[in-house]
Amino acid sequence: MSKKPDYKPGEFQWSFLLPKYWGIWVGIIFLMILAILPWSIQHRIARVLGSIAFKSLKSRKQTTIRNLELCFPEWSEAEVLEKSEQVFIDQMLGIFETLNAWYCPKWFEGRVEIEGLEHIQNAQAQGKGALLLGTHSTLLDAGGYVCAQYFDPDVVYRPQNNPLLDMLIYRCRSTIYTNQIDHDDMRGLIRHLKNGRAIWYSPDQDFGLKQGVMAPFFGVPAATVTAHRRLLKMTKAEAIPLYFYRDGNISNPKYKVLIEPPVENLPSDDELDDATRTNLIIERQLRIAPTQYMWFHRRFKTRPNGSERLY
Template identity: 80%
Template sequence: MSQKPEYQPGQFQWSFLLPQYWGIWIGIVFLMILAILPWAIQHRLGHFLGSVAFNNLKSRRKTTIRNLEVCFPEWTPEQLQTNARQVFIDQMIGIFETLNAWYSPQWFKGRVQIEGLEHLQNAQAEGKGVLLLGTHSTLLDAGGYLCAQYFDPDVVYRPQNNPLLDMLIVRCRATIYANQIDHDDMRGLIRNLKNGHAIWYSPDQDFGLKQGVMAPFFGTPAATVTAHRRLMKISKAAAIPLYFYREGDISNPRYRVLISPALEHFPSEDEVADATRVNQIIESQLRIAPTQYMWFHRRFKTRPQGFDKIY
């Protein structure tokens, strides 16, 4: 008896035509229509939808405000509210930017500037793979598209629970990224690093202490992943900070990609010191455009013994 072939990411299945998936197909057609709208309409819609989300997603709003309180104690209550609302607006605008990257990439022509590309090129010229240390930006895949104009990035991703949604996202991302690597595929990550690839990796979320250590983030202890240290020790890859963001008038935005020099003496023998160092890099990146970060994630979910809960 023949075995059913294993599902491959991005593979179409006839079951996707069943009624249970019709809502997603309708949604995709709607998103494609949104992608061809003029930017003047897109960013206004993003602003409107972001405000609606801020007003109605109470739990996410509360988490966002609390994160900003912890990380930017110098902000007044009015500044906290204004910036928290802008986080949701930037997220919604980022969805339109991602749709443009997927379906209307010509929109970005003449809007992108990169700084520090030589750091990545020098590492690859030495035969090294590159682990690009970045953040969960509200630009989403638009940020990947910005990078792809100058080099071939791989990306680490978490598969979607809905198989149709996963197929659609994988296919859209295939136009941007050279390779998409499942976050559980450590062998694939190491193999691509050993082969000299540049891989975008974001070590900026709380996955508990089974996968990390406590290290200060904006002065507050936070569970910080350390998996990238093992990846680098095995692959001998270079660690290079990467950041991208939107700047200028929202009606006519520009985009910048910043690539910093490779970290020296990294990883060290001290995983807490390494985690602290990476968190400091992320802090400096986020201060450039604070609201273009997904602050609605519970970054301080894990607390050290004896410390009060933040949420």
Template identity: 75%
Template sequence: MSKKHQYESGKFYWAFLHPKYWGIWIAIVFLMILAILPWAIQHRLATLLGHLAFNGLKSRRETTIRNLEVCFPEWSAEQVLENSKQVFVDQMIGVFETLNAWYSPQWFKDRVTIEGLEHIHQAKADGKGMLLLGTHSTMLDAGGYLCAQFFEPDVVYRPQNNPLLDMLIYRCRATIYKAQIDHDDMRGLIRHLKDGDAIWYSPDQDFGLKQGVMAPFFGVEAATVTAHRRLLKISKAVAIPLYFYRHGDIRNPKYHVLIEPAVEPMPSEDELADAIRVNKIIENQLRIAPTQYMWFHRRFKTRPEGYDKIY
């Protein structure tokens, strides 16, 4: 149950018919209509909305530009600007891809390939749970849907503050994921891992040093979470890198799921070494499709004494 409100995630309550929720119901109907539009129209709308977001969201725009300047020093100022704009476009494309996954999944038929599925099968054969180390992709739940075509993933999620929105998103995700685990439910997360589940987990954001260590990310020291080490140790699960991305002609896109061999040993006796390895895995993933990542998060916001400020 969410700590944000008293309602249970995924459950309908008659209170949701109160007039204060009517705006959300109308918005949901509108989004369902968007999901059945031809891809050509969805793409044009996403491009327009992406440009509007880039121009209108000053703080997010500046953070994105700064992140790309820091992580891709080989890019010129023009390349940084163009790729920053594309991050916002890809985010909006990801919204439409997620709507398609929720309401019009047949759109993905014959568009998805996978590499490395044998690593999932091997972990299952060994009776191991799997912590799938991924990223905060702009594809959102569309990525989960791609994975669900080949195996049953779980997802760690943060309940929405609005209970109706939380119920609607939870139900949409229920068609994709085997289980949805509240990010505060560590016991539930460990239980699912012990049961042999494959859980999509993204250790790629800055949560300060109470939950991690400083480790290089694209050559720059960044606060790196290490909670997954404890999860792996307690559950005896394996850490398997997972990445998915869009490629090919945007007018007729294809999607690829990349699963890499389990990281061994993980956890090791060295917390910093583990953080460095995980950051390098994520870095290599992001270099495949750099703009399909949420660069508008302040990845380098934690700067201990002696470290230069990034933002």
């Protein structure tokens, strides 16, 4: 668990000027330079860096391959390998897209389309919050930025362990999100939902069974968080699936935001059924652009009693 900072999020500390942080400052300046490069150069660099990362980060590579083998058994061995490398390339593309969102947002002009915005608008018109069920996309904050062109989103985030990085990322994200809610701040999350806010929330990672139940994900039993059920029950907010992805030719990409109708009867009286339906929503989203998801996380780390490990 990350240590709670003893300062306000986004607050500058004079200690950030100490020599131990100089390397990070140099890295930030380098990233800002990359952000002003033309997309034609950015996506070429991303391809090279993604391929290098795929070959170098052997543990992440094997996790990605294993996840895709489990979730897409219809793919051949060659397809799994090709798609696995593309995951790393898409992650690098997502970093450049996030830098563009932070520092050169005009690049997205004329490149964004949205479908289903009325579902969020209808919920808020009724005085309800909208818990936007999404995924850990490789688009990172670029996805949040394209959403912010149409509605006012908040985000749940996990603070960085490095305080300087946490400050810098928090400040950059403040240009996109009205509110950034610490993942441990349940009171804040509840308050914002009760106030009718639209909050991007991703219940798609394995945090064990203290916070969830085993439910099928692409047909494989997976630890699935259920905190969103409690949030929805306490706030009377609507559960609205949200997905954003890159589409079209990589040299001239478009960005699409897909918002689906509110999920009926969520939460129900059946915790397992709710978790299963949530996973089905995420599956449906991921099949649109399978490699634009962070498959290098061990989604199936927790196993049912008596089952062999998958990694």
